[in-house]
Amino acid sequence: MESVDAVVAHIQGLSGSPEEVSQLHSLLKQSEDALRSQAARLAPFLDQLDPSTHTLGYLFFLEACLSEPNSSEQAGYFNPYVVDFINSCSIEQMRLAPEKFISVCKSLKDQVMQFEVPIRGIAPLRTAIRKLQTSSEQLTTLHSDYLILCLLAKCYKAGLSILDDDIFDIDQPRDLFLFCYYGGMINIGLKRFRKALECLHNVITAPMTSLNAIVVEAYKKYILVSLILNRQVPPFPKYASPTVQRNLKGYTQPYIDLANCYATGTFSELEACIQTNLEKFQSDNNLGLVKQVLSSLYKHNIQRLTQTYLTLSLEDIANATQLETPKEAEMHVLRMIEDSEIFATINQKDGMVSFQEDPEQYKTCAMIEHIDSSIQSLMVLSRKLSSLDEHISCDPAYLTKIGKERQKFDFDEFDSVTHKFL
């Protein structure tokens, strides 16, 4: 008991200048085991500390408390403390023990999931991510936890604040897989299929030496989203890892069958294919997406008609797209006009649809601004690309690797070798 008091005294005394804090850090590390052994009795001490000034100590105490396996009614007890701490902790002190911070946040996530109130975890975790990140390009372990809470709470929009940052710095490959997979799902939920495809694409093409379940599930969704968006599934790009190119299709056969059926463009065949694999799709929790694939076939067929016709009767549209009645065709056309996927007008008097060209003339100020901002962002991106290139060409590890390979060739072949790497 005395030792805890002493530790609290230390914390209260040594939370001022950075030197003091680092001294405190080493002291705390020494007494970590002692704290853990008395975890059950630590709770009252938390009230003696202030999370904003005594961040480091508070963090150690909190972590020790939470590491103790708690009974379920006790478990929620610390949540207000954790939330309060996340909101008010000092970033400098917290960064001295990030792994403790992560573990505290993770236990919060586990708690809210256990109580099935994921929505409560969203705001604290977002703050936690922002505090933990050194730059907005860094991917932390908390990213995927945050996204799964968003998914479970169906607060897809909340996930976007994180997803819209571009991620370049990665600590753990696993974090990336989960982050991109959940990110893809959130984008699918918001029907931002293009973005979703990007996320899932990142999962599939990430360098890897063996398949994992995340990749397989991601590829399933990738196939479906590709069909909805582009009518076809692109082949694996060259840079996808050989493992993926060789093995991935074997695990996703029903989905590949579906894609083949889709390519034929006949509605009845696609429906039959879905029926035969219904259980599989259901057990993969992809049935909703599969149904969207089915209805996208109508859309694509109607869109193709706009390429060939200026006017067409609803009846002909129904025939051409294998819809049952002109009424249904009208519904589909109407919906597509509303979503501005096609440009058309319906004349209900004689049941005619006239298709128009895209009215966008690329003359408005807004369009010019849009183009300008795209150019700006591309310039930023290409600057980043060249700086990365410079960085890599100065990287000693890279140079030694290249040097080793160069020695295998004669000096005469030197030129061709460099060309190969360019």
Place this chain on the structure above:
Amino acid sequence: MNGDDEGVVGAPIGDDAMFSDGGSVDDPRRPPARAGKAPAAGGEQMDVEAYAALYTGRTKVARLLFIAERCGNEGMQLEALRMVHDEIKRGEDSHLYAEVVAKIGGRLGSQYDFDQTWVDTVDRRAELRKEKLENELSAYKTNMIKESIRMGYNDLADFYYSHGQLGDAFKNYVRTRDYCTTSKHIIQMCLNIILVSIELGQFMHVSNYVSKAELTPEQLDSVTHAKLRCAAGLAYLETKKYKLAARKFLETGPELGNNYTDVIAPQDVATYGGLCALASFDRTELKNKVIDNINFRNFLELVPEVRELINDFYASRYASCLAYLENLKPNLLLDIHLHEHVETLYLEIRHKAIIQYTHPFISVDLHTMASAFKTSVAGLEKELEALITEDQIQARIDSHNKILYARHADQRNATFQRVLQTGMEFERDVRAMLLRANLIKHESMLKTTKKH
């Protein structure tokens, strides 16, 4: 010409009519009138006799058998079989003889029943001859005189060929290759192999040996040159490379004449070449290489229908062009080489015609167009839709007023669209690439830290 034929073949026709069951095919020599009433059978029915007169050797037999099999008209079938029978009797192929007699099945009278004595004599003679040739060959082999060995193989191959053992004939012709001493021999060998391969339907060999023959250092005489062009054309036709086939047929010199009737008649060169050219050439090419081609004009004179339809096509008289094509169709379907390709070629020609028709207009009335192409508006709409989808016609259909409007893509808008699209793709790719680069870097760092 027609009168001549009737005089010559007058007698067997009588038999024919007597033995055909019922009156259904009472007068096989008068089909044109009937065919005129039933347009499904096509325009003028093929004159088998005249057709057969164009060919010699085994191709005549093969072509007639093909007609007998495909024509679906008993009178024509029996006439073809009768001529096959007569032709075979002149040769020595007893297997084929038995087959043909079985096909006739007594429908042509006792004259065409199975003739066992003939078969026996032929077989016995063949046995003796084969033995003699083989003995000769082994004698030549022991003497090691190249030229004699070549002759020996060649004779043996000729023997097999005339007896219908094409596989063996092919093998022996190929064997002569090692003993060829002059380029003349090489060319002879190549022509022999081409002949057998065409009959075997192995067009890979045909094109191989055509190029071998063309590679001989000696200048080829014009007849051989024309033969090789035809063979190459056939090989391309068979592999569905219509444009190349058309070129080869168009390059065929008029010296071909009746020198290659054991493979192809000059009429065929005109038909094959003309149709392939229509299906695959563009307008200028058609003008330069077909219509203004003096050599090929000689061939076209032999088949006036093809000449007319090419001219009609070029002069945009599509209705009459398509009518000529329709008339030709039943006969072409009976052609041993062209039958498989007729549908594809016709479709191509039709598409070409539609594309050419729409090209100069801003708007086209579908009713007028449908009547020009002898089809219904709905059918035309479907065809146009397919062509527009394949991006062969830049136009859109006003299905309400039945008018086709040409569509001129707005370059400016298209450029903007493409630029934005490209920018987006670039951005996406670069981001993904940077991410992967970082991942790879991270993994390599993991490894290095483990090592130290």
